[in-house]
Amino acid sequence: MLSKKAKYGLTALLLLAKEYGEGPILISDMAQREGIPKKFLELILLDLKKQGVLQSKKGRGGGYFLSKAPERITVGHIIRALDGPLAPLPCVSQTAYLKCEECKDETTCGIRIVMKEVRDATARILDGTSLADVLDRVERMVKLTKEASAYAI
Amino acid sequence: MLSKKAKYGLTALLLLAKEYGEGPILISDMAQREGIPKKFLELILLDLKKQGVLQSKKGRGGGYFLSKAPERITVGHIIRALDGPLAPLPCVSQTAYLKCEECKDETTCGIRIVMKEVRDATARILDGTSLADVLDRVERMVKLTKEASAYAI
DNA sequence: CTATTAGACTAGCAACTCGATAGGGTATAT
DNA sequence: ATATACCCTATCGAGTTGCTAGTCTAATAG
Numbered sequence: 001m002l003s004k005k006a007k008y009g010l011t012a013l014l015l016l017a018k019e020y021g022e023g024p025i026l027i028s029d030m031a032q033r034e035g036i037p038k039k040f041l042e043l044i045l046l047d048l049k050k051q052g053v054l055q056s057k058k059g060r061g062g063g064y065f066l067s068k069a070p071e072r073i074t075v076g077h078i079i080r081a082l083d084g085p086l087a088p089l090p091c092v093s094q095t096a097y098l099k100c101e102e103c104k105d106e107t108t109c110g111i112r113i114v115m116k117e118v119r120d121a122t123a124r125i126l127d128g129t130s131l132a133d134v135l136d137r138v139e140r141m142v143k144l145t146k147e148a149s150a151y152a153i
Numbered sequence: 154m155l156s157k158k159a160k161y162g163l164t165a166l167l168l169l170a171k172e173y174g175e176g177p178i179l180i181s182d183m184a185q186r187e188g189i190p191k192k193f194l195e196l197i198l199l200d201l202k203k204q205g206v207l208q209s210k211k212g213r214g215g216g217y218f219l220s221k222a223p224e225r226i227t228v229g230h231i232i233r234a235l236d237g238p239l240a241p242l243p244c245v246s247q248t249a250y251l252k253c254e255e256c257k258d259e260t261t262c263g264i265r266i267v268m269k270e271v272r273d274a275t276a277r278i279l280d281g282t283s284l285a286d287v288l289d290r291v292e293r294m295v296k297l298t299k300e301a302s303a304y305a306i
Numbered sequence: 307c308t309a310t311t312a313g314a315c316t317a318g319c320a321a322c323t324c325g326a327t328a329g330g331g332t333a334t335a336t
Numbered sequence: 337a338t339a340t341a342c343c344c345t346a347t348c349g350a351g352t353t354g355c356t357a358g359t360c361t362a363a364t365a366g
Contacts, residue, residue, distance in 0.1 A: 059342085108294045121278060138263045324352090336338090
């Protein structure tokens with residue numbers, strides 16, 4: 001399950017991606033526009049900064065901005081940074097592997113075989129989708145629903 | 154993340170599937186063979202019984218057994234029964250849909266679009282895999298590793 | 307019929323996580 | 337200097353997880 005932390009973080013990053021290149025945005029701005037508790041968002045953005053996704057500028061006229069183009073930041077990266085590994089089990093994680101002690105033979109563990117498939121499918125989607133991709137898809141959906149409502153009138 | 158509850162439950166069910174048709178198996182047997190805390194397993198199996206996956210017999214010669222053939226019990230069903238919905242967000246769940254309050258327009262929410270893809274991929278895998286399928290795949294893996302080790306000698 | 311077996315059920319608990327808040331500290335621009 | 341806005345640590349209530357204890361009840365062997 002995606003935590004609120006990851007959800008808030010993604011929301012803020014999508015906002016920053018939409019206004020990429022137009023200077024820093026204030027935490028309080030983002031918090032207000034998206035209805036996120038300001039202090040909580042502060043922690044999340046700080047976290048993302050430490051992971052290298054964001055940069056910040058202090059003082060008057062400061063705020064946060066993406067440290068890379070929206071095309072080069074993947075949803076998978078962000079979720080891993082805020083919620084930890086994507087894998088449903090530590091023993092199928094690529095980025096945070098941990099063998100399970102009760103398993104005698106990992107390669108022939110049925111649960112592992114199935115869960116590996118799940119983690120691979122999830123990673124394929126999330127690591128293959130950048131912030132820019134998400135914005136594109138939203139764009140397209142907006143157009144589609146507008147057309148649909150135009151016909152409806 | 155898969156909870157221990159679901160993991161233990163799946164482990165026990167796979168054991169019951171392997172010996173399907175050979176009479177009931179004791180909780181204590183399963184607990185010992187798989188290294189699961191007995192009392193905890195008791196709760197889990199009781200839960201699965203209430204969901205109709207298992208049946209039980211009390212008294213001497215009693216124990217648990219599957220109420221359907223292993224081909225007809227899916228991994229997805231079990232995980233949902235023990236851990237709740239597969240979806241990473243309530244607003245993309247088929248079996249436990251819940252709209253998110255902060256979302257103005259659900260159809261054009263970027264996070265939702267991506268997470269729906271993840272939930273669909275996960276559900277396709279887990280609902281398409283039965284206990285029998287898991288046992289088959291383990292079988293095949295065991296054969297493969299045996300062949301490999303034979304060459305290694 | 308009654309002793310034994312084995313599941314059914316309720317309650318509770320320690321540890322941890324989650325979502326959020328408080329209250330300062332520090333760097334920067336005017 | 338001083339207002340601005342990010343940086344950092346601590347804390348907290350509520351809920352969840354993994355597990356244990358103890359008792360009750362149904363079924364069967366003898």
